[in-house]
Amino acid sequence: MRVIGLMSGTSYDAVDAAAADLSLRGDCLELTPLGMVSAAYPAEVSAALAAVQPPAQTTMQQVCLLDTRIGQAFAALAVRADRELCDGRTDLVSSHGQTVWHWADDGRVHGTLQLGEAAWIAEATGCPVVSGLRTRDVAAGGQGAPLVSxxxxxxxxxxxxxxxxxxxxxxxxxxxxxxxxxxxxxxxxxxxxxxxxxxxxxxxxxxxxxxxxxxxxxxxxxxxxxxxxxxxxxxxxxxxxxxxxxxxxxxxxxxxxxxxxxxxxxxxxxxxxxxxxxxxxxxxxxxxxxxxxxxxxxxxxxxxxxxxxxxxxxxxxxxxxxxxxGLPSAAKEAYAFAVLGFLTANGLAGTVPACTGARHASVLGSITPGARGLRLPEPAVARPVRLVLSSGPAADQ
Missing domain, CATH: 3.30.420.40 (ATPase, nucleotide binding domain)
Structure with a gap:
């Protein structure tokens, strides 16, 4: 399966897209890196994000604007990654979104909010999109992070x-x-x-x-x-x-x-x-x-x-x-979210309860169908235990 992972971290300086061929081989998940592209947020989006950073206050109007504009920025980069890295043959997009609030109090996480509506990505690429990956772990009593664990x-x-x-x-x-x-x-x-x-x-x-x-x-x-x-x-x-x-x-x-x-x-x-x-x-x-x-x-x-x-x-x-x-440091998190989206598409859990503190491992996120409909593989029998990197482009495209 050819998967694009989309990521923007807490520095919110840019959106990264890493593409990978992923396949199950017994107890191994084989990842062939296809490269990475990156783009800064449009200036108005960066300014709007900066304006709502804690401890600033915000409005639902600003939240709606950011959810839309971030989704559109992710969509534009996903289209570029599909064209430049995947020859237009992407099977799935996995989007982390942009974290704007992580509700942690007294050692517990009560909620987490990532903006960047997945419908914009699905509409632009035609691909199914996995998004909202952190929330399920929080609902299971976990911290919702670090999901890359x-x-x-x-x-x-x-x-x-x-x-x-x-x-x-x-x-x-x-x-x-x-x-x-x-x-x-x-x-x-x-x-x-x-x-x-x-x-x-x-x-x-x-x-x-x-x-x-x-x-x-x-x-x-x-x-x-x-x-x-x-x-x-x-x-x-x-x-x-x-x-x-x-x-x-x-x-x-x-x-x-x-x-x-x-x-x-x-x-x-x-x-x-x-x-x-x-x-x-x-x-x-x-x-x-x-x-x-x-x-x-x-x-x-x-x-x-x-x-x-x-x-x-x-x-x-x-x-x-x-x-x-063998894993480019600039693209590692984007590759990680490509893996998590792949696991979700295959019906496999994407968390380690010992790492996040959740009561159990969970299949993460929600899936937004693309224009080509939703055709997921048959659920895999067991989650792989090892990640193996195969040869492929290791540098930014």
Whole structure:
């Protein structure tokens, strides 16, 4: 089955589409990567998304506008991916949508909201679309995240020691895939969320992120601010746990600066300190689960200052990127959601209860038929236990 996975993370800077040929081979799921395309949101969509980020208030009119415009942006990229990566032969699209709210309170997730109406994608591509993948796990008592944990466990199964998959998006999450114990997955805290917030604020909106980690590299660590940020109770909470920009946002950072009496710090020092915060909290979480290697993906891998700090914080634990294991780091999450959509189409569960905290594994999402109707395969007998990568384009198209 040829599947396009659509993803936009909590940094909401762009939509990614990764295409893959997926097939069941006994207890293995074989993934042949066909490439990735990416597109920034239209300026008006980015501005509207920025305007509703926590702790901002919004209206149902804005929600409707965003649900429509995000759906149309996803649809346009899916059409492009179908044409450029799949020769017009896509069988299924799996859309994560754009997370705008993750309702977590007292260690429980009560709801989660991803916008980007799937009907726009189905109408534009003619393909059936799997969407709304997180909500079913929440309904089953889970955190609804990290959903990539199933793919991580299947992919890293069999590697020696205790491999840990790390995603550095707006929020950082890890999956522990040790073969001799139950897998574990959770959000460790901010990855780029506070870095981006600081950069955007201190440059008056001129910059959206710390390109190449340049600002952090010029700054100096401020121990008092770092300790104030490390005192956040979330870090000490046991997994499974998830978080988001509902907690780690600009007012949160500005409040910490005020508490420390450091409101007038040089911007470079603030960026350096929150970059160290990400490295420190990720490394602390990896050590706590006994990691023997960390395999990183996501936008944060393109920040050399963050990666250098993370290597230092991890000490003897090797840090590598998913590219080194054959899965492009920029496209890994989009490929993961292609896999989850494939599992749904085959009637197979897409969660690991030990990772999300759900009562049971669930078949995820809802299916919106395309113009060609809905012709799903016969349900598979059993879920594959390993993900095997076969040769195919490994770089962006």
């Amino acid at each position: 199933l793919v991580d466990v299947m992919w890293l199964r069999g590697r020696p020691g205790t491999p840990v998959a790390l995603n550095l998006g707006g929020i950082a999450n890890i999956t522990v895939a040790a073969g001799d114990r139950a897998p574990v997955a959770f959000d460790t805290g901010p990855a780029n969320a506070l870095i981006d917030a600081a950069v955007h604020h201190f440059t008056g909106g001129r910059l959206a992120y710390d390109e190449d980690g340049a600002l952090a590299a010029r700054g100096s660590l401020r121990p008092r601010l770092l300790q104030r940020l490390l005192d956040e109770p979330y870090y000490a909470a046991p997994p499974p746990k998830t978080t988001g920009k509902e907690l780690f946002h600009l007012p949160y950072l500005l409040g910490a600066l005020t508490d420390c009496g450091d409101a007038a710090l040089p911007p470079e020092d603030v960026v350096a300190t929150v970059t160290e915060l990400t490295a420190r909290t990720v490394a602390d979480a990896a050590r706590a689960v006994g990691a023997t290697e960390v395999v990183a993906s996501g936008g944060g891998t393109r920040n050399p200052t963050l990666m250098a700090l993370l290597r230092t914080a991890l000490g003897a634990v090797p840090l590598r990127t998913s590219d080194e294991l």
